[in-house]
Amino acid sequence: MPTYNDLRPENDFKKKDYELIFPSMTKTEKKRCIQNLLTLRSGLDERVAVRKSDHNLIVASWNIKEFGHTTQRLPEAYFYIAEIINRFDLVIVQEVKSTLKDLHIVMQLLGPDWSYIVNDITEGDDGNSERSAYIFNIKRAVFGGLAGEIVLWDSLTANSSIKQLKRTPYITGFRAGWKTFAIVNLHLHPGEEDDDILFRREEVELLLEAIEEKVSKGRLWNDNLILAGDFNLYNGSDKDDPTIELFNDNGFREIETLVGVDTNASQTEAYDRLFLTNNEYFTVGRDSSGDEVAGVFNCFDFVYKTGQESSYKAVMQKRYTGVKDMTDPDNLRSYYNHPWRKNQMSDHFPIWFELIIDSSDEFLQEKLASF
Numbered sequence: 099m100p101t102y103n104d105l106r107p108e109n110d111f112k113k114k115d116y117e118l119i120f121p122s123m124t125k126t127e128k129k130r131c132i133q134n135l136l137t138l139r140s141g142l143d144e145r146v147a148v149r150k151s152d153h154n155l156i157v158a159s160w161n162i163k164e165f166g167h168t169t170q171r172l173p174e175a176y177f178y179i180a181e182i183i184n185r186f187d188l189v190i191v192q193e194v195k196s197t198l199k200d201l202h203i204v205m206q207l208l209g210p211d212w213s214y215i216v217n218d219i220t221e222g223d224d225g226n227s228e229r230s231a232y233i234f235n236i237k238r239a240v241f242g243g244l245a246g247e248i249v250l251w252d253s254l255t256a257n258s259s260i261k262q263l264k265r266t267p268y269i270t271g272f273r274a275g276w277k278t279f280a281i282v283n284l285h286l287h288p289g290e291e292d293d294d295i296l297f298r299r300e301e302v303e304l305l306l307e308a309i310e311e312k313v314s315k316g317r318l319w320n321d322n323l324i325l326a327g328d329f330n331l332y333n334g335s336d337k338d339d340p341t342i343e344l345f346n347d348n349g350f351r352e353i354e355t356l357v358g359v360d361t362n363a364s365q366t367e368a369y370d371r372l373f374l375t376n377n378e379y380f381t382v383g384r385d386s387s388g389d390e391v392a393g394v395f396n397c398f399d400f401v402y403k404t405g406q407e408s409s410y411k412a413v414m415q416k417r418y419t420g421v422k423d424m425t426d427p428d429n430l431r432s433y434y435n436h437p438w439r440k441n442q443m444s445d446h447f448p449i450w451f452e453l454i455i456d457s458s459d460e461f462l463q464e465k466l467a468s469f
Contacts, residue, residue, distance in 0.1 A: 120173035131174035141400035158186040159326040160448035166195035175442040180207035187238040192285045194229040230268035230283040242271030244319040275455030284327035299341045306348045322380045325373040355392040383452035392451035407434035
């Protein structure tokens with residue numbers, strides 16, 4: 099449960115000296131944040147209504163825009179981000195920047211039941227000063243002992259112009275219930291031009307070859323793998339469909355419910371993906387209709403909603419550095435929708451699924467049948 103001490107009225111502090119993260123929040127800001135949190139919590143109940151138990155683990159992946167670098171994020175935005183993360187058990191995060199400022203704020207809000215693992219930034223222009231991170235509830239999942247980066251080697255890349263992926267994939271192992279599994283956190287090369295698509299395909303080919311060799315030689319910590327993150331994939335036979343097929347051809351499958359679902363805030367592309375290795379004991383939960391339990395959470399249905407630009411007019415006008423007239427309602431509305439509210443939350447939505455972590459019934463039935 100996130101901490102809400104910063105949202106207390108002044109009278110509360112006369113009773114106890116509560117620790118604050120944002121001591122300068124105004125009464126108006128606190129009231130607005132509380133109202134929005136209530137709306138957001140209701141939306142999470144509706145859209146991510148999966149009961150947490152010993153049987154399942156709710157895993158999410160989220161590219162949180164400029165997480166650590168943007169200067170536009172308001173205090174209330176951190177509460178909304180923490181509230182969303184808290185609804186899951188393990189969150190795979192991309193675009194954590196060189197400074198860990200935003201990550202540390204969110205961890206403070208999440209409280210002592212939460213921990214994180216983060217790698218170093220990928221240096222150079224291609225790396226974009228980015229890190230990968232895992233944020234997880236320690237009562238639901240624990241670090242399994244594996245943490246490292248998948249680095250390509252000379253013989254693998256001998257016939258390729260690519261020697262390393264632009265953002266180094268971060269592989270980390272976890273344990274939850276009966277299951278041990280490893281996650282490869284990815285942020286692939288962006289772009290829609292032909293050269294970008296070819297480059298991204300080659301990144302995927304090399305990554306899958308590296309994984310296959312490690313598996314075949316018993317060098318990978320675990321055979322249960324999740325490939326997750328911002329793949330920057332564009333749907334279409336002339337785009338990234340052939341690249342998506344590479345995952346299927348190499349023993350991975352995309353979670354059915356998420357195939358083709360738009361994940362960017364503009365709702366035009368399915369950039370963010372989740373692939374799992376095929377394994378009868380490494381499965382996704384299914385609902386009463388037989389569909390895999392997974393989804394994309396559109397936070398802008400509940401906070402920073404369309405048409406709410408008047409609530410943020412003063413702060414937007416104060417921080418705007420462009421040349422357009424921000425007293426013009428059309429300009430203000432356009433700026434609010436893009437990029438301002440995306441700078442508050444993200445230009446990507448979190449995607450999630452239910453991982454089954456207790457296969458004891460299936461295991462026992464199988465063993466009984468073997469006698």
